[in-house]
Amino acid sequence: MMKRWLPSPLLSLCLLLMWLLLNQTIEPAHLLLGAVLGIVAPVLARPLQPQGYPRISRPFVLFRLLWLSLIEIVRSCFNVSRIILFRRTEGVNSQFIHIPLDLRDPYGLALLSCLINSTPGTVWVEIVPETHELLLHVFDLHDEQWWIDTIKSHYEQPIIEVFEQPRHSEREKTT
Amino acid sequence: MSIAETLPVWAALPVAFLLVLGGLISLIGALGLLRLGNFYQRIHGPAITVTLGAGCILIASMIYFTATQSRLVIHELLISVFVLMTAPVVAMMIMRAAVYRDLRKEHLADEEKTGTDGAATDA
Numbered sequence: 001m002m003k004r005w006l007p008s009p010l011l012s013l014c015l016l017l018m019w020l021l022l023n024q025t026i027e028p029a030h031l032l033l034g035a036v037l038g039i040v041a042p043v044l045a046r047p048l049q050p051q052g053y054p055r056i057s058r059p060f061v062l063f064r065l066l067w068l069s070l071i072e073i074v075r076s077c078f079n080v081s082r083i084i085l086f087r088r089t090e091g092v093n094s095q096f097i098h099i100p101l102d103l104r105d106p107y108g109l110a111l112l113s114c115l116i117n118s119t120p121g122t123v124w125v126e127i128v129p130e131t132h133e134l135l136l137h138v139f140d141l142h143d144e145q146w147w148i149d150t151i152k153s154h155y156e157q158p159i160i161e162v163f164e165q166p167r168h169s170e171r172e173k174t175t
Numbered sequence: 176m177s178i179a180e181t182l183p184v185w186a187a188l189p190v191a192f193l194l195v196l197g198g199l200i201s202l203i204g205a206l207g208l209l210r211l212g213n214f215y216q217r218i219h220g221p222a223i224t225v226t227l228g229a230g231c232i233l234i235a236s237m238i239y240f241t242a243t244q245s246r247l248v249i250h251e252l253l254i255s256v257f258v259l260m261t262a263p264v265v266a267m268m269i270m271r272a273a274v275y276r277d278l279r280k281e282h283l284a285d286e287e288k289t290g291t292d293g294a295a296t297d298a
Contacts, residue, residue, distance in 0.1 A: 021250045077227040080219060081200065084207040094216050117263030120222035123270050124263075137270065139219040 005039065007046055008053035012038035054107035058162050065158040069115045072154075080120040083140055095141040096125065099134040099148050103156050108163035112155055186242035190235045197231030204228060214273050218266060225262040230255060 006012060019034035020026060042053070056062060083092060103109055113124045121139040128135060138147060182190070200223055207220025233251040240248035 018253060021253050024248070024250055073226050077200065077223045080207070080223050081203045084203055084210060084220065089210055089212045089216065092211075092216060094213075113267060114260065114263040117266045118222070118226055118259055120226060121219055123218055123222075124267050125270050125274055137215055137218075139216065 005043065008042050010056065011042050011053060014038075015041055051106055054105075054163060056162055061158050062162045065115075065155070065162070068154065069119065073119050076120045076122075080139060092139065093141045095138055095144075097136050097138055097141065097144050097147060098128070099136055099151050101127065101132055101134050101156065102152075103160055103164070104132075105160075105163040108159045111163075112159055115155060116151070182239070182242055186238055190239045190242075193231045193235035193238070197228050197235065200224065200231065201228035215270075218270060218273075222262075222266065225258060229258055 015038040016031075016034040019037050020030060023030050046053075101109075103112065109127070116122050116124045116136065123137045125135040125137055127133065134151075136147070136151075141147070204220050204222075204224030207223075208217055211217045211220060233255050237249055237251050
C-alpha cells in the first residue's frame with residue numbers, strides 16, 4: 001500500500017521542498033499543494049522509469065560524497081583557472097584516459113557522471129560497452145594512475161555503497 | 176538604488192566580495208574559451224563558470240535579498256540544483272558529439288585514402 005502510493009518518499013519530499021522554495025512560503029495551503037504534487041508526480045511518472053526508483057541505502061555516505069565532491073569542485077576550479085591564466089596552452093597535457101569501472105547500477109553511473117562533469121578539468125565521454133571502461137578526458141594530465149585511483153576510491157566506492165548495497169552484501173555472502 | 180544604500184555593512188561586504196569573485200571566475204572561464212587551443216581543452220573552460228562562478232553569484236544574491244527583505248530568501252538554491260543537474264549532461268552530449276565527429280572524419284579520410292589507392296592500382 002505504502003509502496004503503491006508513495007514509491008519514492010525521498011523524491012516526494014524533494015518535490016514538496018521544491019514547491020515551497022518556488023513559492024517562498026510555508027503557508028498551509030502551499031504545504032497541501034506541494035504534498036499533492038509530491039504524491040501525484042512520482043506515481044504518474046513511474047511508467048517512465050523502467051528500472052524503478054533508485055533505492056538509497058546509506059544517506060550518510062551519500063552526503064559525505066557530495067560534500068567531498070563540493071570541496072574537490074572548488075579545488076579544481078582554482079587549478080583550472082590557474083592553468084588558463086598563467087600557463088602556455090601548448091604545455092597543457094590534455095588526454096583521454098581509460099578507467100575500468102565496477103559500478104553497474106544506472107542511477108549510480110548517472111550520479112558518477114554528474115559529479116565528474118561538474119568537477120572542472122574532467123569530462124566524461126562514454127563507457128566502452130565491451131570492457132565497461134570509462135573514457136574520461138582530463139584537462140591537464142600528470143599521472144594517469146593517480147586519476148584512476150582517485151576516481152575509483154573517492155567516487156566509485158561510495159556510490160557502490162549507496163546504490164548497490166543489497167546486491168553487494170548478497171555477493172559477499174555467496175563468496 | 177535606494178534599497179542598496181540601506182544594506183548593512185555586514186551584508187554589503189560579503190555580497191560585494193562574492194559578486195566580484197563570481198564575476199572574475201566567469202571571466203576566467205570565458206578567457207579559457209578564447210585562449211585554449213583545441214575543442215577538447217575548450218570544453219573545460221565553462222565548467223568553472225557553471226560551478227564556482229554561478230555559485231558565488233547565487234550565494235551573494237541569497238545574502239543580499241535576505242538582508243534587504245529581512246526574511247530568509249533561499250530559492251536561489253533551486254537555480255544551483257538545476258544548473259548542477261543539467262550542465263554536466265550538456266557537457267557530456269557536446270563531448271560525445273565532438274568525439275563522434277572526429278571519428279567520422281577519420282573514417283571518411285581513411286575511406287578516401289583507400290579509395291584513391293584502389294583507383295591508382297586499377298590504373
